[in-house]
Structure formats: structure tokens, C-alpha cells
Amino acid sequence: MYKVKEVANLVGVSVRTLHHYDEIELLQPESITPAGYRLYTNQNLKRLQQILFFKEMGISLQQIKNILDRPDFDQLEALRMHEEMLKKKKSRIDTMIQTVQQSIHALEHGNEMEETEMFKGFDMKEIEEHQKRYAEEVRQTYPNDLVKQSEQKTSQYTAQDWKRIKEETNDIYQAIASHMSQGPDDPEVQRNVARWHQFITNNFYDCSIDIFRGLADLYVADERFTKNIDKHKEGLAVFLSEAMIIYCDEQQK
Amino acid sequence: MYKVKEVANLVGVSVRTLHHYDEIELLQPESITPAGYRLYTNQNLKRLQQILFFKEMGISLQQIKNILDRPDFDQLEALRMHEEMLKKKKSRIDTMIQTVQQSIHALEHGNEMEETEMFKGFDMKEIEEHQKRYAEEVRQTYPNDLVKQSEQKTSQYTAQDWKRIKEETNDIYQAIASHMSQGPDDPEVQRNVARWHQFITNNFYDCSIDIFRGLADLYVADERFTKNIDKHKEGLAVFLSEAMIIYCDEQQK
DNA sequence: CATTGACTCTAACGTAACGTGATACTCTAC
DNA sequence: GTAGAGTATCACGTTACGTTAGAGTCAATG
Incomplete structure (x- = not known):
């Protein structure tokens, strides 16, 4: 059983964040003490891990709640999609690193970069596409x-x-x-x-x-x-x- | 010379974003047509590139403006810091990928992960530290x-x-x-x-x-x-x- | 030359996800 | 017993746009 600050420290979020998640019924503590203190369990932590993965994917908190509250929520499937998304984000950052390195090189040698080269990696299109696809899969409810x-x-x-x-x-x-x-x-x-x-x-x-x-x-x-x-x-x-x-x-x- | 939608498409931001940046005097078009249309130049695009790099670093728009408006702003130095920051973000994502892979493995084998293992990578501390250090360097104005x-x-x-x-x-x-x-x-x-x-x-x-x-x-x-x-x-x-x-x-x- | 669709403008309200500060209660170590 | 840390709720504030509305502009087309 963990208190709110213990969870906050363990996970790297703020106490306010946990309060907020409680308020919107995204992550509700397993129990409350007579003094009103929130107590979290390992099960809560597992759900919080999922929440943070979805957040990293840029899914809104309301959508995360809907996803996690579904009776047929498939945690393994979700983890696989998180992995895919993280690899896409990594790829995007790799592209941005290349862009910044080319920018440095161009500046040091007094060269001009092509406009299209200058902005490679910033584009969130691919990631947003992935978010959309995920949202689409999530709401595919009809047999x-x-x-x-x-x-x-x-x-x-x-x-x-x-x-x-x-x-x-x-x-x-x-x-x-x-x-x-x-x-x-x-x-x-x-x-x-x-x-x-x-x-x-x-x-x-x-x-x-x-x-x-x-x-x-x-x-x-x-x-x-x-x-x-x-x-x-x-x-x-x-x-x-x-x-x-x-x-x-x-x-x- | 580019019009607002051309810049938006090239860069991958919205027209509203460019309007907003104009409003707060972060990125002001080089000229305005008699009809009031914004016209951007390659110089504007260079500044926009810097803006997006700083945004990627999590610096606020007001701070970005302050940085870029300084007479002694060192573009090369800034690009080097962007590279460093992007590498840190990449490293963080690598950690998260490992976390999600370990989570998948644990789930498939019916194992429990340590709480501290479950949340590796989510922590923004190192990145926030970097942001702080950067902000610190930026405001080091006193000789x-x-x-x-x-x-x-x-x-x-x-x-x-x-x-x-x-x-x-x-x-x-x-x-x-x-x-x-x-x-x-x-x-x-x-x-x-x-x-x-x-x-x-x-x-x-x-x-x-x-x-x-x-x-x-x-x-x-x-x-x-x-x-x-x-x-x-x-x-x-x-x-x-x-x-x-x-x-x-x-x-x- | 009129029309139309795409593009452009300004204005303004709305929003998500907390941060922050205030106030008061609770708990634990000294 | 006390002090400091931790906990609670409440409520206002903030950032960075998104979105909508209404109106003007531009260029291609018939």
C-alpha cells in the first residue's frame, strides 16, 4: 500500500497529477483512510503504468479512461502498440538529430540547407496517424x-x-x-x-x-x-x- | 517568399500556430501584402527551425522569444544544445522501450515486475534538469x-x-x-x-x-x-x- | 468579366492538464 | 508535546493553441 507522495516519487509524477487522475476517475486509489488519505496498491500502479504509456502516445486522459475501462481491454495488445509507438517516436527523434547535425554542419561551412531538409523530423504527421489508427482500433466495437x-x-x-x-x-x-x-x-x-x-x-x-x-x-x-x-x-x-x-x-x- | 499555408505545410505546423507566433512576436513575417497577407522568407524559416528545436526541448514560447531576441544569441551553440537534448530524449525513449518490452515479457510469463522497473523512463527529471540548466545558461547575463x-x-x-x-x-x-x-x-x-x-x-x-x-x-x-x-x-x-x-x-x- | 473555391485575414471563445497558493487537518519522529 | 512533513480540498491561473464565425482576397475557369 502506498500513499500519494510515495507513488508520486516512485513514478515521477506530481501529487497534483494523482489528485487530478482521482478526480476524473482515471486512477482511483484502492482505498481511503479515515483521515481521507489515498492508498494505492500494485494494481493501481499497473493501471498507472498503462496510463503513462498512453499519455506518452498523446492520447487524452478521457480517451485513456475509456480504453482502460473497457471490459475487453487487452493489456498485452496495448503494450505491443505502446512499443510500436515508442519506436516511431524514437525514429522521429533520430530524424531530428540528423537535421540538427546537418544544420550544424551547414552553419560551420557557410552552406544553406534546403527548406525541406531543415524541418525533417518536426512533423508529427506519422505519430498523429498512429494515434488516429489506435483510436480507430479502440473504438472498433461492432462485431x-x-x-x-x-x-x-x-x-x-x-x-x-x-x-x-x-x-x-x-x-x-x-x-x-x-x-x-x-x-x-x-x-x-x-x-x-x-x-x-x-x-x-x-x-x-x-x-x-x-x-x-x-x-x-x-x-x-x-x-x-x-x-x-x-x-x-x-x-x-x-x-x-x-x-x-x-x-x-x-x-x- | 512563402504564404502562411505554404510555410505550414512545409514545416508541419498549423496556420493558427503561425498566427499565434506572429501575435506574440515570436515569428513575424518579413513583410505583409496590401491585403494583409503574411509573407515569410528563408530567414523566417531559419528562426522557425530554432523555435521548433526549442519547443522540442520544452522551453516556453516566451522564453524562446527572449532567447532568440538576445543580441548575443549563438545559433551554433544552441544547435549543439538541441542535439544534446534530443539525444537525452532518445535515451529516455530507449529506456521506455525496454520497460514496455519487459512488461510484455512479464505478462507473457505470468511474472510480476518490480515497481521501480515498471516506471523506468517515464521520469522527466533528467530532461527537466537539462531544461533548467539551459535556462540557467541563457539567463547568465552578468559578466x-x-x-x-x-x-x-x-x-x-x-x-x-x-x-x-x-x-x-x-x-x-x-x-x-x-x-x-x-x-x-x-x-x-x-x-x-x-x-x-x-x-x-x-x-x-x-x-x-x-x-x-x-x-x-x-x-x-x-x-x-x-x-x-x-x-x-x-x-x-x-x-x-x-x-x-x-x-x-x-x-x- | 463574373463566378467559384481555396486561401487569407481578425476576433474571440473554449479547452486540457495540470501548477500554484491558501487553508486546515494528520501523522510521525524527536 | 511539538514541529515539520505530509495530506486533504478548493479554486483560480496558465499555456498553446483549436475551433468557429464572418468577411475579404486571389487565381483559375467558364
């Missing part, structure tokens, strides 16, 4: 059979069907959005989440509770979803996601 | 003879002298602080900056205009100075620095 089921159903939809679907979607989202101040476990919010669940099963595919839970993650993990949902109301995606998780917890009692 | 002159003078000061010096310092700072809203070129502000200049010469060392200008840089480049001065009023260090530079420009006309 193929669901995609097929959905495609089978929707391929027969008329424009009228889509209009109805869009209207009902808006209706449900607005109903949930208008109760954001009541909290995600508000009965009215939960009623509409149930509507949403039923709506997906009626119109797209058989949506089990586990799949619905995965969808909740997706709404915040995939910024395209987040953006789209937040068009109804700022912050709705996070709120809806939380409400869906509460709903799933209730259904699975 | 040794001034330090000696100051030490010679102040070694004879009594407690009464120090009391008087402290009071006069406070007096000058308060006078300047109370005119911050008037702008750094306000006559009253400039009068007190002259007082400050004379005060340093009277009490510490012969303070030439160039040295005074260097001191102005130091007040914002060295966060210990910044913090100390800002105790009088938030933002006073930056304001005083600007006022001192205006004063020096006036003196050197």
Missing part, C-alpha cells in the same frame, strides 16, 4: 454480424423511414438534453435512455446490454460521435454516455 | 566583473543600508505598478525607470544601457525574478521589462 444486421435492415428503408428515424432520434436527444441539470440517473433521463435502447433494437440491430454499454463508450471515445451528439446540446455526449452506463448497470442487476 | 563590483560594494553594507535599499526598491516598484494602466511609455513610468537605473548604479554596479537592457530581459526570462517582481503587482515584471526597453531605446537615440 461484424451487427454491421450486417444493421445493413440488412436499413437497406430496405425508404426516405420516409429515414425521416421518421431522424425525427425520433432528435426527439429522444432533446428529451435527454432538457434534463441534463437533473443528473444522469434522473428517472426521466433513464426513461428516455430506455427509449433510445429500444429504438436502436427496433431500427438497426438487436442491441444487448453489453453492446449498448459499448455504444456509451463510443459516444465519448470517438470524437465524431461526440461532435454529432453535442450538436444537440454542449456536453450531451458525455452526459448521455454516463446515463447509458447507469441504465446498463440497472438492467444487469 | 564576472559586474558580479565582483557588486559584491565589493555590497559587502560593506550595513543592515541600515539594506533597509534603505529595500525601501527604495519597493518605492520605485510601487510607483511603476501604480501607473501600469498608462502604458510602459508613460512619462511617469519612464521617470521611475530612470530612477531604477540610477539606483542600480548607485548601489550595485555601473549599469550601462546595454546591461540595463539585459536586465530587462532577465526579469521575464528568469521566473525567479518574474515571481519576485510580480509580488508587488501581477504582471509587473513584464510591464517593467517593456518599460526598461523603451527607456534604453530612448537613451540610445
Whole structure:
């Protein structure tokens, strides 16, 4: 069992960082003493290691939380991707070292470098590509059979069907959005989440509770979803996601 | 001559980044078209290269500006330090790669890693040390003879002298602080900056205009100075620095 | 010559991930 | 018993842009 400063020293982060991670429920201590002190275990440290690897990859803390909270999170697979990413970062730094050495050489010999040569290595494109790909893999939640089921159903939809679907979607989202101040476990919010669940099963595919839970993650993990949902109301995606998780917890009692 | 998007593409930064650098006077385009378009030259690109190297070192944009604006900025020396820093970053990533490989190995074989082993490489201490040392070297503005002159003078000061010096310092700072809203070129502000200049010469060392200008840089480049001065009023260090530079420009006309 | 799409500008709000400082309680070594 | 280190919460501040909006500019095209 470790106290907060012990963890901070061991790992090389600040106490404030650990407090922050606790606040956002990214890394919550295993237990709390009567005085309110945080106590961390080896299990916490393992999760913290993963967090730091993901951070090194440039993944946001919210996304890291979503990843680590997934029931099907594959630690070994994640470690392999971390290794790949670190090798890419190393390669980028190697390129930058070459650039700086060529810059030194050019300066010492009064030469001019090509513009494209001057900036080799700074480009974050390759790393950002990797981040994107990883995020893409992480949010690949749909089993193929669901995609097929959905495609089978929707391929027969008329424009009228889509209009109805869009209207009902808006209706449900607005109903949930208008109760954001009541909290995600508000009965009215939960009623509409149930509507949403039923709506997906009626119109797209058989949506089990586990799949619905995965969808909740997706709404915040995939910024395209987040953006789209937040068009109804700022912050709705996070709120809806939380409400869906509460709903799933209730259904699975 | 390049337009803003051309530079952005060549270098791998965003247009917004270049706008931002222009706004804070870190990288100002060589010229502006009648339509207000920014035009960059090869000289701008060279400075941008330096900026990106310093950014890679984790130096703040304000500090980068201070460094690059110094008349005695040594580009070759800076490039050498960039190389050194990049090698340290590479070394850190190598350590992290080893950590992740050992983590994979431990997981595959059902072993437990030592806590200290789990977090090797994450620690930014060595890199932060390097940043600090670099910042230290950058703000080493005092020639040794001034330090000696100051030490010679102040070694004879009594407690009464120090009391008087402290009071006069406070007096000058308060006078300047109370005119911050008037702008750094306000006559009253400039009068007190002259007082400050004379005060340093009277009490510490012969303070030439160039040295005074260097001191102005130091007040914002060295966060210990910044913090100390800002105790009088938030933002006073930056304001005083600007006022001192205006004063020096006036003196050197 | 008008149009259009890409590019450019300024302005301003928003954001993530903490740092920092204040205040008060807790714990442990001396 | 005490002092210093460690712990808690709270809340404001910060950096470095991203993003959006609205409007002007430019060059290719029909």
C-alpha cells in the first residue's frame, strides 16, 4: 500500500497529477483512510503504468479512461502498440538529430540547407496517424454480424423511414438534453435512455446490454460521435454516455 | 517568399500556430501584402527551425522569444544544445522501450515486475534538469566583473543600508505598478525607470544601457525574478521589462 | 468579366492538464 | 508535546493553441 507522495516519487509524477487522475476517475486509489488519505496498491500502479504509456502516445486522459475501462481491454495488445509507438517516436527523434547535425554542419561551412531538409523530423504527421489508427482500433466495437444486421435492415428503408428515424432520434436527444441539470440517473433521463435502447433494437440491430454499454463508450471515445451528439446540446455526449452506463448497470442487476 | 499555408505545410505546423507566433512576436513575417497577407522568407524559416528545436526541448514560447531576441544569441551553440537534448530524449525513449518490452515479457510469463522497473523512463527529471540548466545558461547575463563590483560594494553594507535599499526598491516598484494602466511609455513610468537605473548604479554596479537592457530581459526570462517582481503587482515584471526597453531605446537615440 | 473555391485575414471563445497558493487537518519522529 | 512533513480540498491561473464565425482576397475557369 502506498500513499500519494510515495507513488508520486516512485513514478515521477506530481501529487497534483494523482489528485487530478482521482478526480476524473482515471486512477482511483484502492482505498481511503479515515483521515481521507489515498492508498494505492500494485494494481493501481499497473493501471498507472498503462496510463503513462498512453499519455506518452498523446492520447487524452478521457480517451485513456475509456480504453482502460473497457471490459475487453487487452493489456498485452496495448503494450505491443505502446512499443510500436515508442519506436516511431524514437525514429522521429533520430530524424531530428540528423537535421540538427546537418544544420550544424551547414552553419560551420557557410552552406544553406534546403527548406525541406531543415524541418525533417518536426512533423508529427506519422505519430498523429498512429494515434488516429489506435483510436480507430479502440473504438472498433461492432462485431461484424451487427454491421450486417444493421445493413440488412436499413437497406430496405425508404426516405420516409429515414425521416421518421431522424425525427425520433432528435426527439429522444432533446428529451435527454432538457434534463441534463437533473443528473444522469434522473428517472426521466433513464426513461428516455430506455427509449433510445429500444429504438436502436427496433431500427438497426438487436442491441444487448453489453453492446449498448459499448455504444456509451463510443459516444465519448470517438470524437465524431461526440461532435454529432453535442450538436444537440454542449456536453450531451458525455452526459448521455454516463446515463447509458447507469441504465446498463440497472438492467444487469 | 512563402504564404502562411505554404510555410505550414512545409514545416508541419498549423496556420493558427503561425498566427499565434506572429501575435506574440515570436515569428513575424518579413513583410505583409496590401491585403494583409503574411509573407515569410528563408530567414523566417531559419528562426522557425530554432523555435521548433526549442519547443522540442520544452522551453516556453516566451522564453524562446527572449532567447532568440538576445543580441548575443549563438545559433551554433544552441544547435549543439538541441542535439544534446534530443539525444537525452532518445535515451529516455530507449529506456521506455525496454520497460514496455519487459512488461510484455512479464505478462507473457505470468511474472510480476518490480515497481521501480515498471516506471523506468517515464521520469522527466533528467530532461527537466537539462531544461533548467539551459535556462540557467541563457539567463547568465552578468559578466564576472559586474558580479565582483557588486559584491565589493555590497559587502560593506550595513543592515541600515539594506533597509534603505529595500525601501527604495519597493518605492520605485510601487510607483511603476501604480501607473501600469498608462502604458510602459508613460512619462511617469519612464521617470521611475530612470530612477531604477540610477539606483542600480548607485548601489550595485555601473549599469550601462546595454546591461540595463539585459536586465530587462532577465526579469521575464528568469521566473525567479518574474515571481519576485510580480509580488508587488501581477504582471509587473513584464510591464517593467517593456518599460526598461523603451527607456534604453530612448537613451540610445 | 463574373463566378467559384481555396486561401487569407481578425476576433474571440473554449479547452486540457495540470501548477500554484491558501487553508486546515494528520501523522510521525524527536 | 511539538514541529515539520505530509495530506486533504478548493479554486483560480496558465499555456498553446483549436475551433468557429464572418468577411475579404486571389487565381483559375467558364
